[in-house]
Amino acid sequence: MKDESADTPRGNGLIGVVPIVLSAALFGWFWTFLEPISNGEAVRLVWDWVPAMQISLSFLFDGLSLTFALLISGIGTLVLLYSNTYLAGHPQFARFVLFLFSFMLAMLGLVLADNLIALFVFWELTTITSYLLIGFGHETEKGRRSALQALFVTGAGALALLAGLILLGLSMGTFEMSEILARGDEVRAHQYYLPILILILAGAFTKSAQFPFHFWLPNAMAAPTPVSAFLHSATMVKAGVYLMARIHPAFSGTEVWVWTLTIAGGFTAVFASVLALRQTDLKQALAYTTLMALGTLTLFLGQDSAYALTAFAAFLIVHSFYKAALFLVVGCIDHATGTREADILGGLGRAMPVTAIAAALAALSMAGVPPLLGFISKEIQYAGGLEVASSPVFVVSAVLAASSLMFAVAGIVAFRPFWRPPGGEMPKSPHEAPWPMLAGPVILATLGLVFGLFPGVVQTALVNPTVAGFLGTAEGAATLKLWAGVNLPLMLSLATFAIGFILYAVHRPLRAYLARLDAAAPNFDRGWDRFLDWLKGLAAWQTRVIQTGVLRQYMWTTFAVIVVGVGATLAIKGNVNLAAAFDDVTWRNTAILLLICAGTILTMITRSRVAAITGLGVVGIGVALVFILFSAPDVAITQLLVETLVVVLVAVALLRLPFLDKRGESDHRPADAMLAVAVGTVVTLTLLAVLNEPFDRRLTDYFDATSWPAAFGRNIVNVILVDFRALDTFGEIAVVVIAALASYALLRTTKGRKDP
Template structure:
């Protein structure tokens, strides 16, 4: 691989990635100002990003790669760093290019919606997250953007938040993809631990190090967990069709080129690092193949245009994963081509479906027909996109299908099974493509909820441009292969690849024959579409359970479980909480000492003077008196006794400041306690059953003994006096004070004291507030009492 160059336009590249976030901030204001026409100026942002990354295409085609780095959290090795190579360039172009038309489309589709500005905002946030994801070089940065796509897609899918189905779909998408994101984070951290590298560009420089690493299998599983959930692979496919609850611009954006492709992107990005192993070539094709078949079969069962497209998206993702899993160069080339083609035609078809829905008022395919006269432009765009999806010449879909058949046919293992899966899947996709593009437009004119007519420029510009792009890319075979597909394939394989695409096969070979079989099978199935649909529906009804239902059951189970658990640990009994706290404290001081032998040495019998012993004795008497006090007066007085004893202890051990303070505090405590307690008609006597008294007694003795032992152990350690010596030495010479304690308080550690007096001030306010809370209603009552009737008074309250 050629060495990585520092991007000469680092700042512009980073600004380009962050630009959508700025646009998101501006969008609501602009929409308030200009209404739906704000789409025009807003679309300049993604268009500009497209232009910026298009500028890299020639250099990237010559196998150059770039990084743009800015510090983010350098202490943790986390940088805002972006990697520009064939893979990320093509993705960035697709995201910004399709994004431009999505913004325009959203302007038309959401016209007049009260929250259109917010919608633009969410779209831009998502776009920024997606750009950061595909360009992310630093693994942690990549993860952050990855989760950002999950969060922003949650906002987009749940945009119609007043509908329960939307909320459910949004939560489902967030749980599935966000959960997968956590797996991904674990995987990334393992990669960082295994290799010591955090930058993707550095990892790719030495790609084989992970494949033989002891951590390969866990890394593989975790990365797959992230990719499969994001890209809706079986059995996580259920969130994607549910996400169709979102407004159509969202579906067109998320489910064509962006969100769901993130998982595929990740697999492709990781291919040089993790790919090609036996595990890789077994697991990926297996899950991909199952997803392909499940997706297409479920798609046939649907009658809703968007749902049909959604399930074929699942199928296409399966196909991509399968091809990436085959890992041969031809299969990878097929994957790259198909990804490119799919982004174009699926984006266009989703927008077509949305336009039909918008103009005709329904998107149920059985209630649509004969729209070709009313919506000629949309019809044309639909046809072009559907032809590409069906894999017919002369469209990019055809080239992709040829190459991918080549890949499966020549697969190192299980070539036959893969090929049959691909043929069946593609045939069913042709069926769906035909159903989406032809059914609503051809045949008898059916009465629709709204009188259908052609949508405005904002609505049809996207489908037209994208479907025509599918045609142009196929006609300009050499350029497409050289500038877009080749560089991306190079990134996947890990070394420069040259791609020569041909639109017309020079001779009859296996892929061409397979194509013919696919088309024949597809057309045959299309004629039997209604019967096929009934059959699949019958089978599915017979099974009656799917991962979607399973998701609900899991969530319900979790809520029930957490409710039960909360009730268990938060039973509402204060004593339980306290007991748990103190048991933990006792254990944390006692257990380490017991295990680690950290007990203090047996101390000498303490030598105290007579008066010291008597002060200790007073303290003990005070404590015991508090414990057994039978009336509140005794309790208050005993509390005072132990407090004054503490003051005396401070006095004896050369702390006059503390002694004075303690003395004043104890005096005030007794006064305040007496003031409050006389208002409380309470018996301070403790009535505990013997068992409880014993248990609590043991715990308290445990805490007390543990802390005493810890303290003795501490005092037996050598003491570090440096701080105290510093304060003593400089108290007068620097701070001109002879009372060192006071100098520490007001000078050396003045900021601490400032914080502390702020706390004292605040507690004063809190006490005042607490007392006022009660007295206010009483005072308000007084003036009213004479004039108002009791009924009015009750009302006022």
């Protein structure tokens, strides 16, 4: 994957550069929306897609979607630049860039889509591209397993989401998000509010890896590091968070919403940050801190106050900055040293000074140290948590626990590897990463500092429009500032630092303890394996039961399903009038029908082959007589001809075949007979129900009227066959020819196969 030659800033030619330029252009385009939208405008772009089903390609640019779009395209540009060097010379680089760029487009479509169905389509596109990216290293079993796991978990959630979105669209009579959000009261009062909410949250929770669906995200780190930086920290996993934020105006405020999001988010945040501390792989540690961030974001989305939502917006932005930067830094470390083990790495500060500075800035932001944006964000989180009406103690303690643990993890990821002596032999001697790989982390980390010093920029450009997207107005949005005076949030911050520092100091012994605890706790990842095994067992079992390989059983099932399905439909909807149309029964007609029945029964019960052929012939002649009686001479002629051929062919075939039953065996099958009678009854009743309906002669009248004027034929049946439906007749001839050719081939090869 990496070799020494890749360490020079060398790209992959045009195929590496074009996506970078394109995504930078997209970023620039989104940038132009910044001013109108921060002035409170919203832009909608609409193209018709399937207008008959209210599905359109409509896009909405408002504060929330623009913030996401800018983050996606901005970080996307940096990640593409980074991977151009990180994967330089990789034989499958083109494939990688295609996936990554498609993912970016899908993600942009997802956050900008206004139509529920369009949103779902983009949602699934991100799932698929993410599957391909996680499985990029498909030579390893781990890569394949992780990719499949992510696909299954998020795909299953997406099915629930689709159901929820359709239910929502049908309930509200529109599939446009902007219209639905404007009618929030109706949504909350709707009788289907609860099922819709549960289904949508199932999609959001699986995508954003909320407990208990969290296990796929750390596994997804099997992807190349730039992918992890992009998908699994900054963008894709935030799709669920985005969706919850998007529907927040219409769905929030109910008890279910508040408690589900608060508890799931809070628990995920604390649970994940504890697990983050126990990881020794830097990337795994970061993966768990991402879970923590997703939990915290969900936690704040559960709330209604402007303060909490400001905390959401600020943390969303700051987390994207520092987490993407840190992932990229870990990629640099991995690239330079060949390992990501926290216990081995050390002393990199001298060899990789720029990386070290970027890492330090990003980690300080993550730890929430002033004067970085992370500090401001954390202050607002505390302030927002304290303002929460329902459960301030729970929210604040969750944030406190998670933030302290973050502080410790920041030290493990960004301080130890650079400034402490190494704990072991590193596979490669470290050296500074080339500039395209440094650009991303340096820019993102510096932004954290600049925005921390000048928070007003973020405030007006991103945070206020986002909050306005929730509440309709940005007036209640909290002001981001570095020094808010000595207050409770500041005290809590100081407590965070103290606890975090202690945790960092004792993290090594703590890690061993946590590892034991983790091993004892139920393991969701292994549970997943057991679930899959069970599923495969179920499939194998049902295949054994249904697909026995015995023709008779297949036929039995088919006919039984016909009896049950058609019979039940008849019983519910049928309109059978048994007394109808017996009036014109004549002796002659009855005799012909009795002839058919007699022939049928003879074929059924006889053990003699000749009698069976006779029975078939009798039935065929009887059917031909019916056609003659009821004014269908052409059909009768064909029937007679075919019936004769059938009898002749069977007779010829019998020369080569044994008797029907072996001596001493009989063909007495009562169960089959019962099923046969049931099928026959169902068919008769169905036909009677059909005959009971008024007859529609429109087509017949059309053929009667046009046969001569349009097609110059006096035999209407023939005209239909060779003119109106000539293509059908051509197809029929083709079928017969193919059957004849195939039969000929089969008969010719009869000899020879066994004795070559």
